[in-house]
Amino acid sequence: MGICTLIVNPSSGGEKATGYLDLMRTQLSERFEEVAVKDTEKQGDAELFAHEAANHGHDAVFCMGGDGTVNETINGLAAAGKTVSFGFVPLGTVNDLARAIGIPLEPEQAIAMLDKATLVDLDIGKVNDRYFVSNVAAGAIPEAVEEVSVEQKTKYGPLAYFIEGGKALAKQTMHRFRITVDGETFTQESPLILIALTNSIASFESFMPEAKVDDGKMRMVIFKEFNLLDSLKLLPQLIRGEIKHSDTVIYKSFKRATIALEDGDSLLTNVDGDEGPAFPLEIEVLASFIKVYGPAQT
Numbered sequence: 001m002g003i004c005t006l007i008v009n010p011s012s013g014g015e016k017a018t019g020y021l022d023l024m025r026t027q028l029s030e031r032f033e034e035v036a037v038k039d040t041e042k043q044g045d046a047e048l049f050a051h052e053a054a055n056h057g058h059d060a061v062f063c064m065g066g067d068g069t070v071n072e073t074i075n076g077l078a079a080a081g082k083t084v085s086f087g088f089v090p091l092g093t094v095n096d097l098a099r100a101i102g103i104p105l106e107p108e109q110a111i112a113m114l115d116k117a118t119l120v121d122l123d124i125g126k127v128n129d130r131y132f133v134s135n136v137a138a139g140a141i142p143e144a145v146e147e148v149s150v151e152q153k154t155k156y157g158p159l160a161y162f163i164e165g166g167k168a169l170a171k172q173t174m175h176r177f178r179i180t181v182d183g184e185t186f187t188q189e190s191p192l193i194l195i196a197l198t199n200s201i202a203s204f205e206s207f208m209p210e211a212k213v214d215d216g217k218m219r220m221v222i223f224k225e226f227n228l229l230d231s232l233k234l235l236p237q238l239i240r241g242e243i244k245h246s247d248t249v250i251y252k253s254f255k256r257a258t259i260a261l262e263d264g265d266s267l268l269t270n271v272d273g274d275e276g277p278a279f280p281l282e283i284e285v286l287a288s289f290i291k292v293y294g295p296a297q298t
């Protein structure tokens, strides 16, 4: 048995969370003798609540929310450095970690899954002083993602990111990066660098099919300057999950990397869907760092 904390972001996914609270509380009561529910009110609350729960010796921390809430909860747990199990009900637009682990995207099913859930190992990433569970992006796409409005998300769902991202890539703003990947240093001009910890990026599950949640590695995809013909070649490769074979990208599988911006521009980064740290970036994978409730293995 034991004690758990349930962090709820009432604003996530069009204010769906509160409607599932009773169901989730009942489910957790089957496993834990005490369930402490904490509602978030603003940015940083989920991180603080997770950190407190870990320091108070709670056995597990769950959250209900989108990727932002999941990221904050992981940051709170990782910074506390205690062994606390993690679980979540995906309520956002994108839900990349849920897709990677195989947690149902339908909240009722995700809650029901906890009945027979098993704890699985999960790699997490660290970029400068922040932790992440899914991806880091630098370049045109992160600049564009900041522009996606709540109205666009509601109307188009994850497609909103692709529309804005596609428009931004078409503009082809190149930046000069100095990159070190597991000891190898090179310089490359690129409009976009993506670092993926799991298979799914912006809800696109076949982006990196070879990425497993506990393989102790990350993948870096550095897009080269490309013309219309290149992008027509790239699209089917993307859809088939073969981006690593594309000659329009440089692909690296790695454990540790640094990325510096050489051309003096400032450039936004995006970490798990929200604005990330400034350059230079120091990135590393923390293999099997946390245990997460996932579907029972058959």
Ligand SMILES: Nc1ncnc2c1ncn2[C@@H]1O[C@H](COP(=O)(O)OP(=O)(O)OP(=O)(O)O)[C@@H](O)[C@H]1O
Pocket (backbone or CB within 6 Å): 009, 010, 011, 012, 013, 014, 040, 041, 042, 043, 044, 045, 065, 066, 067, 068, 069, 070, 091, 092, 093, 094, 095, 153, 273
């Ligand atoms: N009570 C609240 N009211 C409004 N905003 C909140 C509240 N609590 C937390 N937040 C904000 O919600 C953000 C996280 O939202 P989250 O990503 O979980 O859901 P979402 O935006 O619906 O999902 P997605 O990003 O997948 O669209 C936090 O960064 C925080 O700023």
